[in-house]
Amino acid sequence: MEKLAVQERVRNDRSIPCSRRRWRGPGLLRVPGCLLAGGIVALAAASIGQQTQNAGEDGVRQYQNMTPEQRAAATRQFLGLGAVPDKAAAARGAPVYQGNCAFCHGPQARGATGPGLITSDEVLGDDHGEHLLPFLRKGRPDKGMPAFATMPDEELRDIAEFLHLQVEEVANRGAYRVLNILVGNAAKGQEYVVAHCMSCHTAETFAHIAAKFRSPDQLQRAWIWPSRSGDERLAVTAAVKTADGPTIAGRVTQVSDFRITLVDGAGQTHVIDREPGVDVRMNDPLAAHQQMILTLTNDGMHNVTAYLDTLK
């Protein structure tokens, strides 16, 4: 029931005519969706104001006096958002999601050839993967949603956290943006980088890295999940040997347990069913880096970002 409020809030982002919106929300917060759209801050304040039995100006003043963290928590409570997403797991899940789901559901799960997942009942009905894992294992192959039967549990769980974070970022907008992500310890971050990153990188990778990004948030995203766009060196490629045909090589644009799509050097697209006898050799330049990301903890992530942010 509470999660309906999120759906409603998100749906308000789209321009559904006011008259067609339904009345929704738990208990006291039963308000028309069209009011929610503009009045989110005041209403979040009102929800906090409940503690003081005063949902008026006092509530607004209280909200304004809150720290960004308190505001985010209050907004989360108001929106009826579920469990707090595990950010390190979401960061680990990001590349897995990008590699397996993004071409159909969009890079931020807002939809592409497949539906957006931000308002999906399957996603909103899940806390930490209990519901999504069985769903993703089976998929809905008849409707074009592949089954991810062979993907390891940990990766599926990380994808679930990634999806929850996307919902959070859409629904709890504003509150999130002001949260300071530079909460780590730079000295510990430096130790972490020396211990965990220098087997593959040199100081050159990190020289002035902070100067390349507008915000610590972007810096963090970039080191955890380097962007492949505009950098051919980082593209995922594959050589696919079909049972009776030639070997086709190219850049991978889609891959699932059942099918792989390649764009070859001449720009031609090949869609190949992964039938028995079809041999797929993938080459992901970021595979080693992503392997490292699987061991990342929340503290490690915050400390490394704090350290890299000092390298202007």
Ligand code: HEC
């Ligand atoms: C080849 C395209 C494709 C890929 C790849 C794909 N999906 Fe889907 N997905 C779909 C389609 C199409 C649907 C809608 C199915 C339907 O109409 O019931 C869907 C439905 C879903 C739903 C349910 C939405 C709802 O509420 O009905 C979820 C959740 C989902 N996908 C998650 C994922 C995740 C996570 C991945 C990656 C591990 C993924 N999908 C990969 C095409 C895809």
Ligand code: HEC
């Ligand atoms: C097992 C090897 C490995 C480890 C360990 C590793 N990476 Fe990477 N990383 C790579 C590879 C391979 C690439 C892609 C090729 C390149 O750009 O060097 C990459 C790319 C990057 C990029 C993008 C560079 C660019 O030019 O776009 C950053 C930033 C980065 N890694 C940061 C880190 C940080 C921070 C750590 C430690 C917390 C780390 N990496 C640990 C292998 C690794």
